[in-house]
Amino acid sequence: MSAILQVQNLVKQYGGLTATDDLNLELIPGELHAIIGPNGAGKTTLVSQLSGFVTPTSGKILYKGKDITHQPPHTRAHMGIARTYQITSLILDMTVQENIALALQARDGHSFRFFKPARSVKRLQDGAMEILEKVGLAEKAQMKTSELSHGEHRNMELGVALAAHADLLLLDEPMAGLGPDETGKMIELLTSLKGDRTILLIEHDMDAVFALADRISVLVYGHVIATGTPSDIRNNEKVQHAYLGEE
Amino acid sequence: MRNILGKGLSSWGMMVLLLIVPLIFYYTGNAFYLDLATRLVILAIAAVGLNFVLGFGGLISFGHAAFLGLGAYAVGIPAYHEIYGGWDALASTNGFFHFGLAIGVGALFALVTGAISLKVKGVHFIMITMAFAQMIYYLVMSIEEYGGDDGLVIDMRSEFPLISLDDPIQFFLIAFASLALIMWLVHRMVNSRFGMVLRGSKGNESRMISIGYPTYRYRLVAYVISGAICGYAGALLGNFTAFISPEMMDWSRSGNLMFMVILGGVATIFGPVWGAIAFIVLEEILSGFTVYWHLPFGLMLVLVVMFSRGGISSLLRGKEDK
Numbered sequence: 238m239s240a241i242l243q244v245q246n247l248v249k250q251y252g253g254l255t256a257t258d259d260l261n262l263e264l265i266p267g268e269l270h271a272i273i274g275p276n277g278a279g280k281t282t283l284v285s286q287l288s289g290f291v292t293p294t295s296g297k298i299l300y301k302g303k304d305i306t307h308q309p310p311h312t313r314a315h316m317g318i319a320r321t322y323q324i325t326s327l328i329l330d331m332t333v334q335e336n337i338a339l340a341l342q343a344r345d346g347h348s349f350r351f352f353k354p355a356r357s358v359k360r361l362q363d364g365a366m367e368i369l370e371k372v373g374l375a376e377k378a379q380m381k382t383s384e385l386s387h388g389e390h391r392n393m394e395l396g397v398a399l400a401a402h403a404d405l406l407l408l409d410e411p412m413a414g415l416g417p418d419e420t421g422k423m424i425e426l427l428t429s430l431k432g433d434r435t436i437l438l439i440e441h442d443m444d445a446v447f448a449l450a451d452r453i454s455v456l457v458y459g460h461v462i463a464t465g466t467p468s469d470i471r472n473n474e475k476v477q478h479a480y481l482g483e484e
Numbered sequence: 485m486r487n488i489l490g491k492g493l494s495s496w497g498m499m500v501l502l503l504i505v506p507l508i509f510y511y512t513g514n515a516f517y518l519d520l521a522t523r524l525v526i527l528a529i530a531a532v533g534l535n536f537v538l539g540f541g542g543l544i545s546f547g548h549a550a551f552l553g554l555g556a557y558a559v560g561i562p563a564y565h566e567i568y569g570g571w572d573a574l575a576s577t578n579g580f581f582h583f584g585l586a587i588g589v590g591a592l593f594a595l596v597t598g599a600i601s602l603k604v605k606g607v608h609f610i611m612i613t614m615a616f617a618q619m620i621y622y623l624v625m626s627i628e629e630y631g632g633d634d635g636l637v638i639d640m641r642s643e644f645p646l647i648s649l650d651d652p653i654q655f656f657l658i659a660f661a662s663l664a665l666i667m668w669l670v671h672r673m674v675n676s677r678f679g680m681v682l683r684g685s686k687g688n689e690s691r692m693i694s695i696g697y698p699t700y701r702y703r704l705v706a707y708v709i710s711g712a713i714c715g716y717a718g719a720l721l722g723n724f725t726a727f728i729s730p731e732m733m734d735w736s737r738s739g740n741l742m743f744m745v746i747l748g749g750v751a752t753i754f755g756p757v758w759g760a761i762a763f764i765v766l767e768e769i770l771s772g773f774t775v776y777w778h779l780p781f782g783l784m785l786v787l788v789v790m791f792s793r794g795g796i797s798s799l800l801r802g803k804e805d806k
Contacts, residue, residue, distance in 0.1 A: 288694060290690070290693075290694070309693075309698075310693045310694055311693050311694075311696050311697055311698045314693075314694060314695055314696030315696050319694070319695070320694055322691075326688055326690065326691045327688065327691065328683075328684050328687035328688045328691060328692075329687060329688075330687055331683070331684065331687060335680065338680075339680055339681070339684050339692075339695065340695045342677055342680065342681075343695045343696035343697055344696070345677075348677045348678055348680070348681045348697070348702070349678055349702075349705065350676055350677040350678055351672070351673050351676050351678045351679075352672050352673075352676055353676060353677070354672070354675045354676060355675060355676060355677045355679070355680045356675065358677065397691075397695060400695075401695055401696065
């Protein structure tokens with residue numbers, strides 16, 4: 238099976254600091270691949286490089302066999318890569334539905350349409366509602382985004398990524414700051430998405446990671462020290478020493 | 485964003501009064517107030533144009549007076565050559581040519597300067613737009629043929645079939661109709677798919693990029709539209725004053741336009757008009773009391789900004805709608 242995403246010898250240096258150190262990673266289509274690692278292991282830096290906001294110092298990123306290392310972020314979005322942010326990043330002064338509709342609209346090619354009110358484009362509005370139902374926010378569609386709770390924002394983040402109809406979702410700590418109930422719901426939601434698309438999940442919540450992941454890669458100091466199924470990782474000595482053992 | 489038109493009847497009432505009151509003054513022998521209202525309406529058009537990028541796009545341009553000035557010179561220069569010869573290709577008093585040229589020059593200047601300015605953000609954007617405006621200011625000042633820093637008297641106004649800009653009533657009505665039309669167009673645009681992208685880019689640019697929008701292009705197009713609107717306002721202003729000078733493009737004029745937008749309420753359709761009314765009326769009243777009217781005027785602006793972050797529009801809307 239050919240990989241949907243291949244990361245080859247990726248290096249990112251900030252001055253003397255090496256955030257990503259000769260990183261190799263392959264994602265199989267349809268898998269949920271979790272990346273775990275201690276704080277400062279370079280997880281978010283990796284997501285930023287995969288989505289195009291940070292340019293690697295060296296190395297290659299291949300998506301569906303094409304070299305995208307130097308493609309700008311908006312081009313990668315059109316190719317089918319969507320990301321969520323660890324720190325909620327939504328358009329707060331727009332309604333919930335408008336946020337999702339904008340993400341749907343991005344797939345139209347261009348938005349140089351000056352006259353027809355966006356609100357009357359049925360395809361976008363209905364599509365947004367469909368997604369909001371999926372992430373459990375349909376009732377809040379008309380509310381201003383800034384009025385929603387943190388947990389609801391996390392769900393919206395996921396909704397925006399879903400609206401992009403991406404083949405590859407890069408989820409940067411979707412459970413960050415969620416209470417136990419909300420985390421449970423998010424796990425359910427992610428489970429329902431499994432299989433349809435490839436998901437790269439960065440997460441600190443170990444219960445969530447081991448419940449969800451098909452495979453796990455362990456990142457330490459910007460380098461993947463092990464990749465394998467959850468049980469492989471649990472029993473890996475290097476991993477226990479570097480990471481799990483600390484707890 | 486549902487209340488983008490401003491709530492209630494106050495704004496519509498304001499538009500009606502803005503149309504009727506100056507005419508009443510005129511017919512009761514106070515022609516001066518019609519003049520004042522015409523200037524107000526022209527500046528309101530420019531403020532609406534600025535608000536399109538500043539309010540809805542979050543692009544704080546400090547150089548919009550340049551577009552006004554260029555629009556005015558697009559009327560003055562062809563008229564000058566029509567009378568004094570030279571540059572036959574440009575010489576004309578045809579109004580469609582004048583206004584078309586003003587819109588074209590405004591859009592072109594916005595395209596060139598916007599392409600560069602929009603590469604930077606925040607304070608840098610403010611400074612670079614101001615720098616471009618000052619460049620045009622000094623350029624025009626250096627051209628002796630068009631009066632240099634003394635300016636140029638326009639002996640002939642733009643000529644249109646059926647209407648005459650020499651008639652103050654007709655002029656006022658045309659300016660008012662232009663304002664209403666441009667407000668309607670801006671209203672359509674900010675609610676369109678293009679407008680959603682523009683407003684989204686203001687709200688969260690990196691999010692917009694990560695869902696696939698090349699925000700730079702959308703902002704540049706918005707900037708060009710804004711420049712075209714202000715170029716049009718400039719053509720009206722040149723005809724209205726029948727005198728053009730580099731002083732129209734001075735950075736303080738750009739500041740005045742920003743005052744109007746912020747005072748009236750950014751990212752609203754009627755806000756810039758409220759701002760223009762407040763600006764002109766205050767200027768008129770305060771300058772009657774003292775030549776140091778800028779001081780109380782500045783204090784009032786500070787108060788409005790401190791106590792009503794949404795400007796006059798949000799004061800009118802009341803507290804239930806923050």
